[in-house]
Amino acid sequence: MALLQTIALTKRFGDLVAVNNVNFTVHKGEFLSLVGSNGAGKTTLVNLISGQVKADTGQILFADSDITTSRVSERIKLGIARSFQLVNLFDGLSVLDNVALAVFSREGKVRNLAVLADADRAVRAEAMGVLDLFGIEAQWSLLAGGLSQGERKLLDVAVAYALKPTLLFLDEPTSGVGTRDKAQIMDTVSAVVRAGTVTAVVIEHDMDIVFKYSDRVVVMHEGSMLADGRPAEIRANKEVATVLLGAPVPT
Amino acid sequence: MSAATEAPRAVRLRPFTMLLAVPIVGLALVPTTLDSYQTLLIAYGLIYGIAALGFNLLLGYTGLLSFGHSAFFAVGAYSVGFMVRYLGIQSMELYILVGIVLSGMVSALFGYICVRHTRIFFGILTLALSQVLYSLALSLFWITGGTDGLRVPRPNLLGGLLNFTSGGFPRFVSYYYYYVLVLFLACAVIMWVIAHSPFGKALQAIRDNETRAAFLGLRVRRFRWAAFFISGTFTGLAGTLWVPLNGLTTPDVAYWPFSGEIVFMTLLGGFRSFAGPIVGGMVYTYLKAYAVAVTDYWQLLLGAVLVVLVLVLPTGIVGAAARLFPRLTSPGRRD
Numbered sequence: 001m002a003l004l005q006t007i008a009l010t011k012r013f014g015d016l017v018a019v020n021n022v023n024f025t026v027h028k029g030e031f032l033s034l035v036g037s038n039g040a041g042k043t044t045l046v047n048l049i050s051g052q053v054k055a056d057t058g059q060i061l062f063a064d065s066d067i068t069t070s071r072v073s074e075r076i077k078l079g080i081a082r083s084f085q086l087v088n089l090f091d092g093l094s095v096l097d098n099v100a101l102a103v104f105s106r107e108g109k110v111r112n113l114a115v116l117a118d119a120d121r122a123v124r125a126e127a128m129g130v131l132d133l134f135g136i137e138a139q140w141s142l143l144a145g146g147l148s149q150g151e152r153k154l155l156d157v158a159v160a161y162a163l164k165p166t167l168l169f170l171d172e173p174t175s176g177v178g179t180r181d182k183a184q185i186m187d188t189v190s191a192v193v194r195a196g197t198v199t200a201v202v203i204e205h206d207m208d209i210v211f212k213y214s215d216r217v218v219v220m221h222e223g224s225m226l227a228d229g230r231p232a233e234i235r236a237n238k239e240v241a242t243v244l245l246g247a248p249v250p251t
Numbered sequence: 252m253s254a255a256t257e258a259p260r261a262v263r264l265r266p267f268t269m270l271l272a273v274p275i276v277g278l279a280l281v282p283t284t285l286d287s288y289q290t291l292l293i294a295y296g297l298i299y300g301i302a303a304l305g306f307n308l309l310l311g312y313t314g315l316l317s318f319g320h321s322a323f324f325a326v327g328a329y330s331v332g333f334m335v336r337y338l339g340i341q342s343m344e345l346y347i348l349v350g351i352v353l354s355g356m357v358s359a360l361f362g363y364i365c366v367r368h369t370r371i372f373f374g375i376l377t378l379a380l381s382q383v384l385y386s387l388a389l390s391l392f393w394i395t396g397g398t399d400g401l402r403v404p405r406p407n408l409l410g411g412l413l414n415f416t417s418g419g420f421p422r423f424v425s426y427y428y429y430y431v432l433v434l435f436l437a438c439a440v441i442m443w444v445i446a447h448s449p450f451g452k453a454l455q456a457i458r459d460n461e462t463r464a465a466f467l468g469l470r471v472r473r474f475r476w477a478a479f480f481i482s483g484t485f486t487g488l489a490g491t492l493w494v495p496l497n498g499l500t501t502p503d504v505a506y507w508p509f510s511g512e513i514v515f516m517t518l519l520g521g522f523r524s525f526a527g528p529i530v531g532g533m534v535y536t537y538l539k540a541y542a543v544a545v546t547d548y549w550q551l552l553l554g555a556v557l558v559v560l561v562l563v564l565p566t567g568i569v570g571a572a573a574r575l576f577p578r579l580t581s582p583g584r585r586d
Contacts, residue, residue, distance in 0.1 A: 050466070076468040088463035090456040101456055104449040105467045111477075113450035120449075163467065 002061075003028040003167055003199055004049065009058035011044055018044040020223035021058070026167065026201055031190060033210040034203045035234075036220035037244060042203045043085060045220070046169045050082045051075045063166070076105075079166030083156045085175060085203070091145030095136065095155060098144050100127040102162035127162065133192050134158040150181040157189055161198070168193065170202045174209065182206065186213055207244070211235060219243070275436070282428050287421040291496070292540055294428045296533035297435040298493045303517045303528030304442045305485025310514075311522040312446055313478045314458030315369065319377030320513045322361065322384045323483040325505035326354040327490025329388065332401030332500045341414075343406040343430070346491050354487020355480065357384075362479030366472055369461075378507055388502040400501030403494045424496075431492055438485060439529065445481065446525060454478050486513070515557060521567025530568050 004026040011019040019041045026032055034042050047053045049060055051072040060068045067075055090098050103123045104110040118124065131137040134154045139147060144155060157173055173189055174182040190213045193200045204210050210217055210231065217234040219227040221243050227234055234240055278297075282290050302324055309315045327350040334340040334349060365376045388395045395401065405415035405423045408430055415423045445451050457464045457471050465471050494500045503509065512535070519538075520531025538556065542549035564571045 052462075052466075072465050073468045073470055076466065082466060084463070088460050088466075090459040090463065092459045093452065093455055097452055098456075101449070101452050102467050104452070105469060110449045110453050110467075110469060113445045113448045115449075116444060116447045117449045117452050118447065159463075159467070 002026070003063060005061045006045075006049065007059040007061070009045070009048060009060065010056050011048055011053060012056055017223050019048060019055075022220075022223070022225055024218065024225065026199060027216075028199055029197060030199060030215040031193065031213060032199075032201045033214040033217045034201055034220065035205070035207070035210055035217060035244070036226070039222075040220040041223040042220050043171055044223075046082060046171055046201070046203065050080055050169060076163060076165075079164075080169070081160040081163040081165035081167070082169035083160045083171060083173060085171040087149075087152045087156045087176075089144040089152060089155060089159070091143060093144060094140065095131065095142055095144055095147065096124065096127055096140040098155060098159050099130050099162045100124060102159050103127055103130075106163050130158050130162045134161075134188055150177045150185060153177055153185055154188060157192075161192060165198060167199045167201070170200060172203050172205065174204065174206060182209065278432055282425040287424050290428050291424050292536055293533070294424065294431045294496060295493070296536040297431050298489050298496070299513075299516055299532030299536055300529040301435055301438045301492070301532075302486045302489035302513055303520070303532045304438060305482045305489070306513050307517050307522050307528040308442065308445070308454070308478055308482040308485070310517060311524075311527070312451060312458060313454045313475060315366075315475065315479075316374050316514070317365075317377040317479075317482070318374045318507065318510050318514070319361070319365075319379075319381030320483070320486045321505050321507060321509035322377075322381035323354045323358055323486040324490035324493070324509065324513070325381075325384060325388065325500070325502075326350075326357045327487035327492075328494040328500040328504050329395065329401065329490075330354070330487075331403055331406075331491055331494045332396070335403050336396075336401055341404070341407050342411065343408050343495065344410060346406060346495075347434075347488065350491030351484055351488055354490065355484040358480045358483025358487065359476075362476045362483065366475040366479055378510070381505065381510060382507060385502055385505040385507070388505050395502070398502065400499050402499050404498070406495050427496060431496075434488070434492065438488070442485065443525060450474075450477070515553070517567075518557070519560060519567055521569040521571075523566055524569040524573065527567050527569040534568065 002025050006022055006024040009019055009022045009024070010017065022045060024045065034045070036042050044053065048055050051070060055068060059066060062075070062078055062080060065078065067078065090101070093101070097117070100117065100123050101110065103126050104117070107123070109120070109123070128137060128140060131140055134157065136151050136154050136158070139151060144152070147155060153173055157170060160168055170189065174185050177185065186209050214231050217229065217231055218225065219234060219240050226243060227237050227240050229237070278293070281293050302320070306317065306320050309317050330350045330353045331346045334346060340346070361377065361380050364380065365373055368376060389397060407414045408426060413426055453464065453469055453474055456467070457469065457474055461471055490504065516531035516535040517528045518531065519535055520529065521527030538553060539549065542552045546552060560567070
């Protein structure tokens with residue numbers, strides 16, 4: 001069952017066609033990886049779906065609703081959340097406040113200016129629970145700006161996860177961290193996402209991670225869809241290997 | 252959830268909080284222990300503290316630097332002048348009510364225009380709009396009194412329970428000081444709650460990372476507008492409280508250098524802490540009063556202080572004190 005569908009989605013930046021007539025489908029409950037070389041259009045596609053940039057032409061359908069022209073806030077209410085390639089946190093707030101703010105927003109309490117945020121024990125307990133899931137609960141009182149890069153990556157995902165999305169986009173959740181930390185981050189993220197029955201789309205360059213964690217892999221190249229299949233099918237696809245590695249993988 | 256991850260108790264009485272009792276008791280004793288001039292200066296300091304607290308909701312918490320807060324201070328002050336001149340009203344409570352409504356309306360209007368932009372464009376817009384009000388205060392002299400301004404006699408307090416038609420200025424200053432102190436404490440508590448509410452956290456999130464805040468579902472421009480509205484209204488209230496003490500309002504309070512003074516006091520105290528603007532308002536009042544008494548070039552002196560402040564104490568007096576006495580604040584957290 002398709003949770004998300006883009007129909008002939010196109011985005012141009014001047015003469016550059018960043019996303020070209022893309023028909024992209026995400027099924028409910030899957031862990032999908034979106035791969036491609038730099039400039040393939042992966043992040044632009046996610047930006048279009050999440051509402052950060054507007055599409056030139058085409059349509060975006062989410063849970064049977066046309067969200068092509070919807071505001072970011074409306075898309076979030078419908079259940080689309082995302083993390084960012086470059087970690088986007090509120091560095092002047094505590095780790096707990098970063099997550100609590102997402103909970104306040106989701107519950108429609110964020111406009112409340114007559115009570116102390118810290119006094120809402122239910123929200124704080126939920127935020128602590130999310131931090132616990134991601135293994136960073138011990139750092140709850142630190143400023144987010146004081147975390148290590150790996151912890152920041154996890155917090156970035158945790159903030160998006162706290163919105164309780166139906167569809168979660170993770171833009172390179174392991175970029176900028178060491179090889180050892182990558183596996184730890186992906187183990188944590190995939191366990192949380194699968195346990196929470198969230199549909200996840202991960203943009204990732206590390207093909208070992210892609211093949212290990214994904215149910216399905218979509219390959220983009222120069223703004224268009226190049227391939228779509230199970231990890232084993234993508235691994236065996238010579239055209240994909242040529243595009244991603246410059247030469248087919250020797251068998 | 253394990254015991255280790257239970258929601259931590261949020262609100263704890265820290266030494267810093269308990270130390271608050273000391274300045275509050277000290278402030279309450281001012282009219283009985285200090286002379287009228289010192290009481291007057293501290294009353295001015297408290298009023299500027301309210302203005303700077305309001306200003307800092309925009310600068311410190313929302314990340315928007317306004318160069319036009321003189322406009323709201325002036326609206327608060329002139330609303331009193333108009334009520335005296337055209338309606339013969341002498342009730343301080345009515346002044347406050349009307350001052351809050353009018354400065355709130357002007358803040359809402361200016362905010363609607365200004366929050367469409369950020370950074371230098373926001374600052375320039377606030378500056379330009381405040382100077383429109385300044386020009387009106389000057390040019391509509393048959394209404395505003397022009398450069399002569401509007402005189403404001405000592406008002407009645409507490410619904411007429413206290414009036415000052417007889418008795419000297421010291422008596423008025425003593426009673427008015429307590430009136431200002433109570434409102435100052437109320438403003439400080441209200442602003443504390445706002446700053447530490449979910450709304451206040453959202454403003455800080457917008458300050459830190461506008462894009463991510465939008466991807467939490469926050470309507471960034473609306474939050475900025477609400478912050479602008481609250482900020483301008485607080486500063487307007489300060490203008491309303493200031494004018495009976497000064498006895499006169501002139502276009503000077505709408506002029507851009509006065510906006511600069513509000514920026515100065517906030518930086519002086521420290522815009523990264525809640526108490527910074529209050530301390531800044533008080534210290535600035537004393538700095539200016541004594542600098543004016545010492546030299547004709549008092550602005551040069553204050554300019555030098557500002558340069559030193561930015562270079563040596565970028566976090567202001569409170570920020571520097573927090574570094575000197577780290578036990579007063581929790582590690583890694585900010586008040």
